[in-house]
Amino acid sequence: MSSLAATERQGWVGRVLLVLGPVLLALVITSGILVLAGANPQATLLKLLAGSFGTAVKRADVAVVWVSLVICTAGLLVSFTAGQWNIGMEGQIVMGAIVATWVGRQFVDISGVLERGAPLLVIAAMVAGGICGGVVWATAAGALKVLGKVHEIFAGLGLNFVASAASIYLIFGTWKQKSGGTLSGTVLLDEQLWLPTLQGLRASPYSLGLAVVVVAAVYFALRGTLWGLQLKAVGRNLRAARTLGVATHRVLFSAYAVCGACAGLAGAVLVVGVHHRLIPGISSGHGFMGILIALLSGFQALYIAPIALFFAALSIGSIALQLDLKLDSSLAGVVQGVMVLCVLLVQGVRQWRSGGSGT
Amino acid sequence: MKIELREIHKRFGAVHANAGINLSVGTGTILGILGENGAGKSTLMKILSGYFHPDSGGILLDGAAVRLRTPADALRHGVGMLHQDPLDFPPMRVLDNFLLGREHQFWQRRSAARADFDALCSEFEFRLDPDGFMFDLTVGERQQLEIARLLWLGARVLILDEPTTGISANQKVKLFATLRKLAAQNKTVIFVSHKLEDVEGLCGRVAVLRRGALVGEAQPPYTTAGLVQMMFGQALAVGVRPAAPLGAPQLELRGAEFAGEHIVLRNVDLTVAAGEVVGLAGLEGSGQQQLLKGVAGLVALGKGSLKIGGRDLSQASYKEFLAAGTAFMAADRLEEGMIAGLTIEEHMVLARRGKQPAIVDWAVARTAAQAGIAEFNIKGAPASVVEGLSGGNQQRALLALLPPALKLLAMEHPTRGLDVESAIYIWSKLLMRRAEGTAILFATADLEELLRYSDRVLVFFAGEIMAVLRAADATVEQLGALIGGKQK
Numbered sequence: 001m002s003s004l005a006a007t008e009r010q011g012w013v014g015r016v017l018l019v020l021g022p023v024l025l026a027l028v029i030t031s032g033i034l035v036l037a038g039a040n041p042q043a044t045l046l047k048l049l050a051g052s053f054g055t056a057v058k059r060a061d062v063a064v065v066w067v068s069l070v071i072c073t074a075g076l077l078v079s080f081t082a083g084q085w086n087i088g089m090e091g092q093i094v095m096g097a098i099v100a101t102w103v104g105r106q107f108v109d110i111s112g113v114l115e116r117g118a119p120l121l122v123i124a125a126m127v128a129g130g131i132c133g134g135v136v137w138a139t140a141a142g143a144l145k146v147l148g149k150v151h152e153i154f155a156g157l158g159l160n161f162v163a164s165a166a167s168i169y170l171i172f173g174t175w176k177q178k179s180g181g182t183l184s185g186t187v188l189l190d191e192q193l194w195l196p197t198l199q200g201l202r203a204s205p206y207s208l209g210l211a212v213v214v215v216a217a218v219y220f221a222l223r224g225t226l227w228g229l230q231l232k233a234v235g236r237n238l239r240a241a242r243t244l245g246v247a248t249h250r251v252l253f254s255a256y257a258v259c260g261a262c263a264g265l266a267g268a269v270l271v272v273g274v275h276h277r278l279i280p281g282i283s284s285g286h287g288f289m290g291i292l293i294a295l296l297s298g299f300q301a302l303y304i305a306p307i308a309l310f311f312a313a314l315s316i317g318s319i320a321l322q323l324d325l326k327l328d329s330s331l332a333g334v335v336q337g338v339m340v341l342c343v344l345l346v347q348g349v350r351q352w353r354s355g356g357s358g359t
Numbered sequence: 360m361k362i363e364l365r366e367i368h369k370r371f372g373a374v375h376a377n378a379g380i381n382l383s384v385g386t387g388t389i390l391g392i393l394g395e396n397g398a399g400k401s402t403l404m405k406i407l408s409g410y411f412h413p414d415s416g417g418i419l420l421d422g423a424a425v426r427l428r429t430p431a432d433a434l435r436h437g438v439g440m441l442h443q444d445p446l447d448f449p450p451m452r453v454l455d456n457f458l459l460g461r462e463h464q465f466w467q468r469r470s471a472a473r474a475d476f477d478a479l480c481s482e483f484e485f486r487l488d489p490d491g492f493m494f495d496l497t498v499g500e501r502q503q504l505e506i507a508r509l510l511w512l513g514a515r516v517l518i519l520d521e522p523t524t525g526i527s528a529n530q531k532v533k534l535f536a537t538l539r540k541l542a543a544q545n546k547t548v549i550f551v552s553h554k555l556e557d558v559e560g561l562c563g564r565v566a567v568l569r570r571g572a573l574v575g576e577a578q579p580p581y582t583t584a585g586l587v588q589m590m591f592g593q594a595l596a597v598g599v600r601p602a603a604p605l606g607a608p609q610l611e612l613r614g615a616e617f618a619g620e621h622i623v624l625r626n627v628d629l630t631v632a633a634g635e636v637v638g639l640a641g642l643e644g645s646g647q648q649q650l651l652k653g654v655a656g657l658v659a660l661g662k663g664s665l666k667i668g669g670r671d672l673s674q675a676s677y678k679e680f681l682a683a684g685t686a687f688m689a690a691d692r693l694e695e696g697m698i699a700g701l702t703i704e705e706h707m708v709l710a711r712r713g714k715q716p717a718i719v720d721w722a723v724a725r726t727a728a729q730a731g732i733a734e735f736n737i738k739g740a741p742a743s744v745v746e747g748l749s750g751g752n753q754q755r756a757l758l759a760l761l762p763p764a765l766k767l768l769a770m771e772h773p774t775r776g777l778d779v780e781s782a783i784y785i786w787s788k789l790l791m792r793r794a795e796g797t798a799i800l801f802a803t804a805d806l807e808e809l810l811r812y813s814d815r816v817l818v819f820f821a822g823e824i825m826a827v828l829r830a831a832d833a834t835v836e837q838l839g840a841l842i843g844g845k846q847k
């Protein structure tokens with residue numbers, strides 16, 4: 001990954017420029033698209049802003065998405081450092097949500113009322129279960145890659161498909177509500193099993209805290225630990241890393257496992273903190289968005305938080321566009337896509353200008 | 360084409376790699392460039408071929424000032440370069456590689472290209488199969504292909520950065536014939552090398568760089584002593600190899616078989632004692648690499664048995680080999696030896712054997728790196744990324760990474776890319792290890808080096824050990840004949 005090498009060695013000024021430049025470029029291009037679509041760019045962008053930060057409720061909604069994105073991206077940073085494209089993150093989130101729900105369901109009756117167990121312990125068990133689910137699913141992708149020599153992108157896509165099919169099967173089959181399977185998901189779990197949220201809002205201070213802890217842990221692990229260095233070594237040159245004595249298989253597996261743990265955690269948080277049940281498509285593309293955020297951050301943990309905030313705001317804000325301006329909310333996707341292309345463009349131009357390198 | 364370089368400056372951070380170099384090269388000459396490791400030779404050549412931009416200074420080709428923005432741009436002006444460390448090649452056919460870089464021609468006329476390819480090959484007597492695969496080519500053949508390709512793309516200036524490391528004696532003869540022919544066709548050749556005898560035999564003029572500056576030029580007849588004096592500012596004494604008593608067997612192979620990708624080495628019986636140096640001779644890819652990697656645990660033993668220091672490691676993992684005290688040093692420095700993008704101190708941490716704290720103590724790592732840098736006289740800092748080091752300094756870093764007190768050390772081309780002085784110094788270090796009881800196996804294409812430093816020489820031919828010689832009794836001529844496959 002040469003872009004990784006190139007971006008790592010710049011000061012923060014260069015870094016900030018590298019992030020802001022493409023953002024501005026993306027804004028210009030998006031405005032162009034909006035004009036073509038017959039909308040007023042200024043009004044749309046203001047609406048987008050109001051739609052994401054206008055009220056406390058909206059800010060809380062942004063925070064909910066932010067938590068999920070930050071946790072996922074932190075995990076992806078680990079796998080990217082090891083040179084692995086963990087496209088399977090989506091499936092790992094779903095798997096985390098499935099296992100977390102399963103654990104929760106062991107303690108409730110058929111209508112979701114808590115039957116036994118201390119609520120806090122059950123929540124903890126659900127989160128732990130979710131993490132395990134993510135780890136298992138990621139390790140499967142890792143095993144296919146490392147032992148089966150299946151490219152991780154195909155392995156990941158396949159496992160994503162299986163996980164999402166499994167969730168649909170559970171929702172409309174095994175875990176069907178009394179009234180029958182519905183798109184709204186499985187039965188709502190007892191309110192005692194919900195992560196406490198801020199007064200009247202959807203955001204939970206606990207999940208926010210969790211996200212911060214995860215990013216900090218990844219930041220530190222990649223910078224300061226032997227494991228972080230080994231990940232980097234394996235990601236850049238597997239053969240040489242092995243010759244130098246790095247246990248390459250173990251390091252690769254650990255990268256998948258940690259990334260999967262983050263995905264599973266994100267999935268569990270979506271269950272205990274947001275939806276309180278398993279719903280179809282619970283991962284809502286956060287795994288893929290995490291990949292974009294990781295690319296934009298130049299694989300630097302420090303920049304994840306602000307970029308994820310931008311993405312979260314975009315997703316929530318674009319809902320307002322749909323309601324008020326009758327613009328489809330897929331506009332958010334367009335903006336995100338354009339952004340990533342702009343970043344890659346700016347990086348490419350920089351690399352090209354600084355000339356090739358050699359011995 | 361006449362080349363003039365005017366006041367070329369290039370800095371990498373604090374390093375002044377080229378400090379105001381003025382040099383002109385006339386049409387039809389072969390210019391040799393000499394200089395110690397890190398003198399700035401590759402940098403200057405990369406500037407001339409568009410890979411680097413000078414910080415200041417100008418380039419004139421046939422009297423006209425040019426700006427070479429990219430290698431392709433340089434090639435358009437007729438300047439082509441063969442690199443010191445060619446990159447690894449994708450699984451690609453020879454003809455496809457030949458076609459790379461052809462511009463403004465979406466629709467490749469393969470038949471026409473093939474005809475050109477054949478014509479070039481027959482002109483220079485290269486035997487290359489256009490439908491063969493790149494990874495089947497030896498280093499020397501890749502070089503021939505690259506020369507053909509650059510000429511086809513219109514190169515009138517050909518720059519070769521250390522082209523004679525890793526190619527066989529025959530290929531070297533052919534390469535020199537080719538370069539002479541090119542010079543006779545009024546092309547300009549620039550030849551960067553550490554091998555004084557190559558430069559003396561080939562070049563019509565020599566320029567010497569030291570610490571980024573041009574310190575002198577020479578015309579034939581050259582004297583080796585004079586060139587060495589110019590390169591290092593002092594005369595050099597070739598190290599003598601003190602006798603060392605042999606100890607207990609460190610390596611024992613019985614009926615060993617090692618399978619490589621293209622070649623299988625069969626039925627090897629070999630015992631190497633502590634303090635013994637065994638040189639592996641043979642054409643590139645005759646099985647030396649399988650043996651070296653095999654005894655270091657990087658290629659699995661197919662049949663037979665293998666003992667290190669008396670312990671049976673026939674079925675052992677690479678980790679167990681490392682724990683037993685073996686090490687392998689690869690010829691492909693940035694492919695297999697070190698990790699581009701990581702610094703010297705990071706490599707120090709990775710290469711440390713045994714238990715290490717989970718949280719890296721960077722102060723300790725830095726101290727270790729500084730010690731290695733001082734001991735091996737590396738031009739670089741603990742925080743320098745390894746790909747920023749000059750070729751010879753990468754080689755020193757690789758040596759600095761070897762753990763102390765090894766039982767067995769297996770090396771491919773241990774002095775590849777080192778200047779004369781460094782090669783002598785590195786061997787003095789290796790001989791110290793030998794005195795401490797390390798068994799050393801090394802492969803090299805340099806016959807003098809083989810005979811000077813080995814106790815025994817194994818001659819490889821097509822996956823077999825053809826002969827075992829006592830180095831003290833063998834001659835370069837004898838060895839050369841055996842390498843070519845001729846029986847005694």
Ligand SMILES: Nc1ncnc2c1ncn2[C@@H]1O[C@H](COP(=O)(O)OP(=O)(O)OP(=O)(O)O)[C@@H](O)[C@H]1O
Pocket residue numbers: 357358359371374376394395396397398399400401402403443738739746747748749750751752776778
């Ligand atoms: N890309 C780079 N980044 C940083 N420093 C570099 C880079 N390329 C070269 N240098 C530094 O410039 C100096 C000259 O390097 P150069 O590769 O030109 O040496 P050289 O004469 O070719 O040596 P060698 O014989 O070892 O190949 C060295 O100190 C090296 O560390």
Ligand SMILES: [Mg+2]
Pocket residue numbers: 359400401402443520749750751
């Ligand atoms: Mg060089």
